Amino acid sequence: MAPEPPLLTMSGITKSFPGVRALDGVDLDVQAGEVHCLLGQNGAGKSTLIKVLAGAHQPDDGTIGWRGDHVTLRSPIAAMRLGIATIYQELDLVEGLSVAENVHLGHEPTAAGFVVRGKAAKESTAALLRRLGHSEIDPARLVGELSAAQQQIVSMARALSHDVRLIVMDEPSAALDPDEVDNLFRIVGDLTADGVAVVYISHRLEEIRRIGDRVTVLKDGRAVAGGLPAKSTPTREVVALMTGRNVEYVFPDRPVTRPPGEPILQVQGLARAGEFESLDLDLRPGEIVGLAGLVGSGRSEILETIYGARKASQGQVIVDGRVLRPGSVRAAVRAGLGLAPEERKAQALLMLESVTRNVSVSSMSRFSRAGWIDRGAERAAARSATRELSLRPDNPSVPIRTLSGGNQQKA
Ligand SMILES: Nc1ncnc2c1ncn2[C@@H]1O[C@H](COP(=O)(O)OP(=O)(O)OP(=O)(O)O)[C@@H](O)[C@H]1O
Ligand SMILES: [Mg+2]
Structure with a gap:
């Protein structure tokens, strides 16, 4: 008997954007x-390849085979009709609509040819959320009111509301804590047991070892290895393929003793009614402190309060011996605090602006002279900051929305 054709065969996929060849003849085959x-x-x-697969980008060249047939994915709806669902790195939910509306967006449930709204949509959404282990999410809630992890689940429910054969997940674990990741992997296990294929993107090698069957490695828009065994390929080899260099993948030892010196940051008895109580913390120069807790335990609220984006109801934050004015981001920034928040798209970035402007915006006063912006100084500062982080492309004048997810995070 002839072997079954792969579920998906992408061959020679090429895609350019102005000034960048994002994909250069990439092959990918996926089995049911x-x-x-x-x-x-x-x-x-990676994200560009899966956007081609989702019908969101049209390739400049290359072909796509689906269950043995040649197909053209002209739109996301075309991909969805074939049974390809995508959970994007930047979730594409509509914050002003309810959970149920988001889940059924573009394909409301029908009965006898009529769209049934309201009750039926809520019931089928509730069933999907139960299947995903999240019956606490109310289908009537607005998506904008949910946490990042819950929004991820809603996005998953939307994927499962179709008859899917392939689910693409672009860094689904980035916003999840370990319990949530376990839950995600249980769902992936259920899906694959039913014959559904999963294309999984993650930067965490231990996740790939846990749930992966095969690995395709991309580098600079080319597939440098296709379909390696996920569990047995040595880490050294994977990292060498990703980076193109022979590196010993070790982190430098850090001393576990506390660095000497006076604390640079002191948090004393900080509290916000209903969110967290009496937090004390001090941090010395050169020190890294981890803040652990479950989703909803108040980690983000604590950081946002230290940063002044939320006003403390009690306690104080002291930087370099000076008490910060509570609830003032401006005071925090002046004192030299920076915050890389949980949701970069909603909380940190001006998506329509350049990389330069995004990098400089929180310290604009440094580039203002008598009410004018010194654009030369702004550009120079952005360029040196982005070089230090090897941000790609090495051109901070491009709009930030054209950067890959990881490079947006660096910005
Ligand atoms: N809409 C766009 N316009 C211009 N350039 C783009 C666009 N989308 C992606 N690119 C560029 O294509 C390249 C590949 O980006 P892509 O988002 O596919 O990377 P990625 O592998 O998903 O990275 P990450 O791990 O950071 O998410 C990058 O150089 C990026 O700047
Ligand atoms: Mg990406």
């Missing part, structure tokens, strides 16, 4: 029921 991982450094082309 497997978890196929895509690996690669920031900007390697």
